[in-house]
Amino acid sequence: MGPKKKPQKGNQQGGPVKMTRKEKALAKKIERERWREVARRMEQERLQKEVEAVAKAKEEARIAKETHDAWVKAEEDRLTAERNSMKEFYDWRKAEIIRIEAEAKEASDWKRYLESSRLPHASNEAALNTFLDVMRETFDQELEPLMETLIDIFMVATGAEEICLTREQKGDAEGVAIYRSYMQRLYDLADWRLDQTTAYLLHRSHEYWRDKQQNIFCAKAQNWKLAFWINHPKNPRFRMLDLPEVDVAMNLPKQFALANVAIRLQHRMADPITKSKNSYMAIGGTFVIDVLGIPPPSKIVKNWTLDQVSSTLSSLIRIGYPIPVIGQATPAPGAVLPIGVVFFLPDYIIHLNANPEVGWWDEEEEIWQTDGVTDILYEADSRKVSIQTTKAKTLAVIHNRVRQFPYLSWNIRPISEQGAVMTLVTPLLTFTIEIGIGWCKLLAPVFSECTSFAAEEVPPKVMLKRFSKCGIHLLPSDDDAEHIKATVKDGELERFTCLDMAFAAPAFTIASSKWNISLDKDHCLVRLLEVPDPVAPPTLEKSKVVKTLNYTIKGSALAELSEKADSYSEVLLTEHHASLLLALKGNVLDESLQKVEKGNAAFTECVKDLAYALRLFSFGP
CATH class of the missing domain: 2.60.220.50 (Chondroitinase Ac; Chain A, domain 3)
Structure with missing residues (x-):
């Protein structure tokens, strides 16, 4: 007989060899190590991809930023060049306004000299301060002279208020603060004079009652x-x-x-x-x-x-x-x-x-x-x-005070190269205002209550304030938007829009767009219609050549926009320009642009002042 054979592992039918416990543990360890290596490699690949993605995103962002910065700089350079090209026009316009206002002031001063009023004019601060000081040195002992004194004080206060309004038109914040202070001092003076006379009268009232039964x-x-x-x-x-x-x-x-x-x-x-x-x-x-x-x-x-x-x-x-x-408690309000x-x-x-x-x-x-x-x-x-x-x-x-807001529509139509008529439609009334060289006056409605001053030609804010005191308030401010549906436009943008669109007044009808109220504070919309002959002007409703300007703080751009559409949809036809004079070039008649460029500066300034006083874009359609 030969040597004994060792028994083979596994079953007799050739199945898998059974592993010992150590072998199984070793196999599991090897498998875990293999998967760890796979996971490590996958994580390395993921991290590498993340690093590459971040680097790619940074590079793309850098390129995009450089591209955007280059575009912004190019836009700024282009707009700066356009503004520089407009400098001569702006300088001429400023000089014209100064000249015309100086002539108007000289005429006004001469008129006051001829009238020789006993009251100081509010524009003379030295005389105004003297008046305030002297009026506190004494008081009236009778009611009739007291009434004359009070009326005098408030006449001077009205003059100070109207100067304050003209300073507001010019954006003179310091001048506004000075004259508001004068107004408050004059109101305080009136109260003081009234109280002094009242105290004197009450003190002597026993004597009047004893002697006269009064x-x-x-x-x-x-x-x-x-x-x-x-x-x-x-x-x-x-x-x-x-x-x-x-x-x-x-x-x-x-x-x-x-x-x-x-x-x-x-x-x-x-x-x-x-x-x-x-x-x-x-x-x-x-x-x-x-x-x-x-x-x-x-x-x-x-x-x-x-x-x-x-x-x-x-x-x-x-x-x-x-x-x-x-000894008694204050009664309840009821x-x-x-x-x-x-x-x-x-x-x-x-x-x-x-x-x-x-x-x-x-x-x-x-x-x-x-x-x-x-x-x-x-x-x-x-x-x-x-x-x-x-x-x-x-x-x-x-x-x-907000019952006339928001406006339903408005337009400014030229009646000559130095005059225009504004039609302003509010929820209650339709107003027609004539605009001239530095002045405005209300043409309609005709209020019998205001005949004493309605025909006077005065600066826009002065006119609006006078009617406000009569009950027709058309001087909104930002806080009024809390009480109505209105989008208060960016202040700098609204001032620029009013100024720039006013240049068109000698040759174009300027009108509101119903879509303006739906845009955010950084956009204003204006419609323009050429008026070759002011005697027979075309109408906005029937004309097919009405142009729309989209204003941002950069400037104005021509836009394609329908007033008859059910929803807002706008396509810009040009890039934004520093002024409508540039945006309209090549898109309107040369004769119209010449009228705009040569327009009376004081007239277009008055159009601007009226438009901004009314806050046409913040409180308009």
């Missing part, structure tokens, strides 16, 4: 009214205070009958300087009710007149309403009995509502409030206003 004093001058009721009689049945001398009546609650108080009423034809933080504004001046304390009477002892030293000798004790009672007041709207007020709103001035919040003023009745024929109020404060007929 406790009511009234004065009226133009539309200004002032009245005092001093409760010396202490009549428990007294309720109705009728003051026909100043067209005012009051129905007083019984608390006044025995109270040691005086009531001062004043209807001043000056609106507050401070703008209300809500959307209300006053029209027709303010109607002020002051409840004041009466100083103690003088005593005569052995031919000596003895006055008790009191703050009311030089100042006032403002009691207010409801009248406080010692428990305060209202004061009945009847007064009349001034004849220069344009009142568009069937029934006016009346509010009171909240000094703390700086807004016009309407709570506490009820039962408002208005008789249109007599312009009589009747109210019930628990507020013995500054009252006024108020209206919503």
Whole structure:
């Protein structure tokens, strides 16, 4: 027999060889190492690809940035070159405006010299400061001279306000601040003079009552009214205070009958300087009710007149309403009995509502409030206003100052190379304004309330402010957009657009685009239509050659845009240019461009000032 054979691993049928535990562990280890190597290589490849992708992205970004920067620089260089090419035009225009304004000022100064007014003109700051100082050296002891003084002060204040408005037109922020300060000082001066006379009158009121049985004093001058009721009689049945001398009546609650108080009423034809933080504004001046304390009477002892030293000798004790009672809590607002007041709207007020709103001035919040003023009745024929109020404060007929915004449409059509007519359509009215060399005037609607000044040719903002005081407010500001649907355009862009489009006024109808309101703050749209003959101008609605300009801060570009389309779709036809004079070159008649280039500078400046005062792009369609 031969040697014994070792038993073979695996089964007898040739199956896989069974591995020992160590062999299995070794095999698993080798497999893990293999997969780790695969994973490591894959991770290396992934990281390498990421590095390459980042490098590629950086390179692409660098190339894109260099390309963009090169394009931006080329654009800036091109626009700079265009602006430089316009420098001669701008310099000529500036010199023309200075010359024309100097001539206008010389004529105005000569006219004032011939009129030789006793009041200082607000443009003369030295005379204005002297007036402010001298007027604080004394006070009026009678109501009639006081009324003359107050009217004089507010006439000077109106002059300061109109200079402030012209400074705003020119963008002179420093000048605006100076004249707003003058206006505030003049208003404060008027209050001081009124309070000094009031304190003097109250101090002497005991004498008037003792000698003449007089406790009511009234004065009226133009539309200004002032009245005092001093409760010396202490009549428990007294309720109705009728003051026909100043067209005012009051129905007083019984608390006044025995109270040691005086009531001062004043209807001043000056609106507050401070703008209300809500959307209300006053029209027709303010109607002020002051409840004041009466100083103690003088005593005569052995031919000596003895006055008790009191703050009311030089100042006032403002009691207010409801009248406080010692030992009693202030009544709840609902428990305060209202004061009945009847007064009349001034004849220069344009009142568009069937029934006016009346509010009171909240000094703390700086807004016009309407709570506490009820039962408002208005008789249109007599312009009589009747109210019930628990507020013995500054009252006024108020209206919503944004009711004319946003504008529905506007256009400026040339009537000559030095004149144009603007048509402005608002939600309430359609206005027609003539524009001339440095002046504007309203042609329509014709308001009988404003005939005293409607035909005057004055700077745009002065005209708009005068009508605002009458109830036609067309001077929006950025904060008004909070109360309506409007897109406030970038300030620099809107000023540039108004200036640049105004150049076209001698030869083109300039008009609004309905798509302007849908664009963001960095774009403005203007439509232009050539007018070869102002006597027979083409119409925007029928013409097929209306051009649209898209304005950005860079300049203007011609665009293809339909006003009849249902949605906004614009295609720029040209690149942006520094001025429409360049954007239109080759796209309009040479004769039209020549009119634009030679247009009267003061006329186009007035078009610009009116357009920006109205804020046509922020508050237009």
